[in-house]
Amino acid sequence: MESLANSISSTFMKFADFAFTHFVRAIAETMIMCALFALCVKPAAGQVIDPNSTCNNNSGQTSTNICYDGGNVMAAPTNAYVIYYGNWATSTQTIVNNWLHNVGGTNLFGINAAYHDSAGFAVQNILNFPYNGVAYTNAYQDYQNAGDDYQTLGTQLNGDAAIRQIVSDVISAHHLPADTNGVYFVLTAWNVSQINTGFGSFCSAYIAYHASSTAIISGSTIKYAMVGNPLYSTQCSQYFDGNYLRGDSTTPNGNLAADAVINLIFHELSEAVTDPTLLTWGGTRPHANENGDLCEWNFADTAGFSHLPMAGNGAHYNITIAGINYLIQKLFQVRVTSALAQGSFYPGSCEMGNVSITSSLNPSTVGQAVTLSATVAGLAGRIPTGTVTFYFGYGGQIGNPTTLVNGQGNITYTFNNSKNPAYIYAVYSGDTYYDRSNSPLLYQVINQ
Numbered sequence: 001m002e003s004l005a006n007s008i009s010s011t012f013m014k015f016a017d018f019a020f021t022h023f024v025r026a027i028a029e030t031m032i033m034c035a036l037f038a039l040c041v042k043p044a045a046g047q048v049i050d051p052n053s054t055c056n057n058n059s060g061q062t063s064t065n066i067c068y069d070g071g072n073v074m075a076a077p078t079n080a081y082v083i084y085y086g087n088w089a090t091s092t093q094t095i096v097n098n099w100l101h102n103v104g105g106t107n108l109f110g111i112n113a114a115y116h117d118s119a120g121f122a123v124q125n126i127l128n129f130p131y132n133g134v135a136y137t138n139a140y141q142d143y144q145n146a147g148d149d150y151q152t153l154g155t156q157l158n159g160d161a162a163i164r165q166i167v168s169d170v171i172s173a174h175h176l177p178a179d180t181n182g183v184y185f186v187l188t189a190w191n192v193s194q195i196n197t198g199f200g201s202f203c204s205a206y207i208a209y210h211a212s213s214t215a216i217i218s219g220s221t222i223k224y225a226m227v228g229n230p231l232y233s234t235q236c237s238q239y240f241d242g243n244y245l246r247g248d249s250t251t252p253n254g255n256l257a258a259d260a261v262i263n264l265i266f267h268e269l270s271e272a273v274t275d276p277t278l279l280t281w282g283g284t285r286p287h288a289n290e291n292g293d294l295c296e297w298n299f300a301d302t303a304g305f306s307h308l309p310m311a312g313n314g315a316h317y318n319i320t321i322a323g324i325n326y327l328i329q330k331l332f333q334v335r336v337t338s339a340l341a342q343g344s345f346y347p348g349s350c351e352m353g354n355v356s357i358t359s360s361l362n363p364s365t366v367g368q369a370v371t372l373s374a375t376v377a378g379l380a381g382r383i384p385t386g387t388v389t390f391y392f393g394y395g396g397q398i399g400n401p402t403t404l405v406n407g408q409g410n411i412t413y414t415f416n417n418s419k420n421p422a423y424i425y426a427v428y429s430g431d432t433y434y435d436r437s438n439s440p441l442l443y444q445v446i447n448q
């Protein structure tokens, strides 16, 4: 799929998403919380949870779709909490905190709002991470004070239990509230390792995961995530940062730790709200794909990473939020009928704009007219508009851009004898909802 995959093992590329014990209460609890605060949004009548019937009961999950398992999404406005475990530079915290403060309400985070559940609720495009003019109130640094977990648990965290312990202790000490509408991120510093999770060690098997537990606050389902500093250090063999993995030598904010962690937080946050207890949008366990997984390390359309705009420092970025540039992975937008009609969604959902190309006559003969057709596959209920333009693989445009009709564009072309074989591809222009994207190469044989 992505050429990047060749340079890193699939095990390493895969973020681990594991459920832990005690997740059966999620359905009732989510509904109770929503009813209690009247904060949840019900989608319009007639919306279909899972239009791909073969996807039900997990039998139909593919590399291009994910399945609904029957659980609940986080339907109330989500509150993010961050625990900086260990030594994180203030400048790094500021960048991460500011991003969390602003990412709610963006088209990017709004892709999560396409995810509904069988109770009729949907994720809302709201993420609360308040800034009170002095401090980001949902952030806490667990480092300096005697008695803090950093002093007692140290730099080698033992199992996921250590993450739950950190969250529990910070809540118990009233540094952060206990909140079932929250996602608690434990960000571990560059010198912190984690072992014995049952699915390997930090930076050898995973770099981030999300989970839930009812043991942190007895009887309440607390959603949390572990995100390590994924940079070359005592833990990691290389930088697990999008810019560095794609060949850039810096990141949009010039702060490698902050930019790398933001991308990972976005991945786990999106999965947490759509699959909070790993019973909702994620398909068959284990090895389920959640909405972050199908797009992981995917930052650009198929025209490539170099197609992205470049910040002043030379780092590529793909989104600007509140005036600040970031490179953040795309997110899978589930194929739910009419979901897109709810609002404006980020056009960069990674599965969009799949372009196929066919020829009416292959092989053909010199002088024969051949009709080339490009079809742009959209999501259910949203037919792509715009144009397709055909090109020779070795350079040169074929005819003029043609406007899509029902997602398809055709052009008739008469090949001469200088083009055998012809490698041809189509480029879709993109529109309000779908990204620009390219078709695979068509191998057109032109006989004399």
Ligand SMILES: [Zn+2]
Pocket (backbone or CB within 6 Å): 015, 016, 017, 267, 271, 290, 292, 293
């Ligand atoms: Zn994931």
